Amino acid sequence: MNQINLFILDKNSYLYKEPEFILRQELRNPTNYLAILTAVALGNTKLNEIANKTKKKI
Numbered sequence: 606m607n608q609i610n611l612f613i614l615d616k617n618s619y620l621y622k623e624p625e626f627i628l629r630q631e632l633r634n635p636t637n638y639l640a641i642l643t644a645v646a647l648g649n650t651k652l653n654e655i656a657n658k659t660k661k662k663i
Contacts, residue, residue: 637661
């Protein structure tokens with residue numbers, strides 16, 4: 606767990622922002638995708654929960 610904390614979960618680590626970096630490289634406007642990933646990461650797994658969290662219509 607210490608290595609995970611060091612290389613991924615630490616906000617100052619190289620890999621912490623890697624998912625956002627990749628989305629920004631691959632997509633013109635990654636805002637919606639980042640919002641969905643954030644909602645899922647926070648435990649929202651049902652479609653209506655994700656929609657409510659992201660303030661998007663289903």
